[in-house]
Amino acid sequence: MTQAIPATLIPGDGIGPEIVDATLAALDALGAPFEWDRQVAGLAGVQVAGDPLPAETLASIRRTRLALKGPLETPSGGGYRSSNVRLREEFKLYANLRPARTLIPGGRFDKIDLVVVRENLEGLYIGHEHFVQIDDDPHAVAMATGINPRAGSRRLLEFAFQHAVATGRKKVTIVHKANIMKALTGIFLETGLELYERKYKGQFVLDTVIIDACAMKLVLNPWQFDMLVTTNLFGDILSDLVAGLVGGLGMTPGANIGTDAAIFEAVHGSAPDIAGKGIANPIALMLATAMMLDHCRLPDLALRLRNGINDALNVDNVRTGDLGGKASTSEFTKALVSRIANS
Numbered sequence: 001m002t003q004a005i006p007a008t009l010i011p012g013d014g015i016g017p018e019i020v021d022a023t024l025a026a027l028d029a030l031g032a033p034f035e036w037d038r039q040v041a042g043l044a045g046v047q048v049a050g051d052p053l054p055a056e057t058l059a060s061i062r063r064t065r066l067a068l069k070g071p072l073e074t075p076s077g078g079g080y081r082s083s084n085v086r087l088r089e090e091f092k093l094y095a096n097l098r099p100a101r102t103l104i105p106g107g108r109f110d111k112i113d114l115v116v117v118r119e120n121l122e123g124l125y126i127g128h129e130h131f132v133q134i135d136d137d138p139h140a141v142a143m144a145t146g147i148n149p150r151a152g153s154r155r156l157l158e159f160a161f162q163h164a165v166a167t168g169r170k171k172v173t174i175v176h177k178a179n180i181m182k183a184l185t186g187i188f189l190e191t192g193l194e195l196y197e198r199k200y201k202g203q204f205v206l207d208t209v210i211i212d213a214c215a216m217k218l219v220l221n222p223w224q225f226d227m228l229v230t231t232n233l234f235g236d237i238l239s240d241l242v243a244g245l246v247g248g249l250g251m252t253p254g255a256n257i258g259t260d261a262a263i264f265e266a267v268h269g270s271a272p273d274i275a276g277k278g279i280a281n282p283i284a285l286m287l288a289t290a291m292m293l294d295h296c297r298l299p300d301l302a303l304r305l306r307n308g309i310n311d312a313l314n315v316d317n318v319r320t321g322d323l324g325g326k327a328s329t330s331e332f333t334k335a336l337v338s339r340i341a342n343s
């Protein structure tokens with residue numbers, strides 16, 4: 001019998017609890033050995049504990065060093081700071097790994113198999129922002145500061161290059177804007193080129209591309225890329241673009257890996273427009289759970305989960321609305337659970 005693995009579970013906001021329930025049903029069918037400690041964060045944290053990131057939630061992750069997280073709502077403009085960003089900072093989750101693979105063949109972009117590795121802690125996301133008042137306009141000028149230390153860039157690039165070697169990726173492309181933001185993104189490019197020459201040359205092909213050209217190339221011919229590695233803001237935008245190539249946000253998982261913990265989640269948000277309707281696609285969170293199983297060295301369970309998803313989608317043809325189907329979250333989950341039970 002596999003030893004129990006303590007892990008923190010944050011159901012999250014909006015569609016979070018619905019897709020978390022679906023994912024737990026799949027894990028039950030697999031007999032996955034997670035021992036969950038349920039905690040709240042985001043809007044649920046504010047409602048239940050008066051804090052978007054309660055101390056008990058942080059203490060739980062500090063203890064388990066492993067978490068599965070539903071999406072957390074963040075107010076735009078004013079309000080509290082993103083609990084996601086705070087979790088990344090708290091546990092130094094410096095690498096964000098976002099694989100995107102075509103699961104339903106025959107679409108506009110077939111046979112996509114791409115990984116985006118995003119720097120998760122630095123750049124323009126550090127939240128050093130302020131307004132400058134002019135005359136009677138308190139928001140007359142907005143200012144933001146980005147920071148990219150060489151050590152942070154090197155740590156992330158090292159993670160990406162090691163992952164490329166470990167998973168047999170043939171080509172890694174560094175995405176930057178060093179022609180305009182010569183210091184902020186130039187340091188990332190320079191560090192990547194130096195690290196490749198010194199340690200990784202010959203193990204895969206290294207290429208570089210400017211972010212705007214990259215966005216165009218991804219739409220014209222995404223198959224020319226294998227792994228993209230980039231700074232925080234560019235990675236955030238590109239991973240959503242890449243999600244669109246494989247059927248939308250409902251299909252793309254993310255792993256936040258750091259020195260102190262690993263937190264697994266869907267790339268999408270809380271989808272307030274469809275929350276409570278029972279129609280959300282749970283696949284992104286389920287694929288994040290497959291990454292979590294791989295991370296816990298349970299690749300057989302991860303494979304059964306991925307195969308079950310594939311069969312439910314393509315053999316049983318059970319698909320939620322975002323994938324052009326009519327199935328509810330629970331109908332998809334039922335098909336998946338029965339596939340897993342027979343695998």
Ligand code: NAI
Pocket residue numbers: 015070071072073074075084249250265266267268269270271272273274279280281282284322
């Ligand atoms: P969103 O990803 O929640 O929704 C964008 C669109 O995609 C919506 O039309 C939604 O219905 C659809 N969608 C998303 N996930 C889906 C799924 N699993 N199945 C079917 N359709 C799905 O992005 P939005 O609306 O910009 O953000 C909503 C909230 O989520 C905000 O408060 C935002 O801050 C938060 N958010 C949280 C994230 C996280 O916790 N990691 C990531 C992104 C946003």
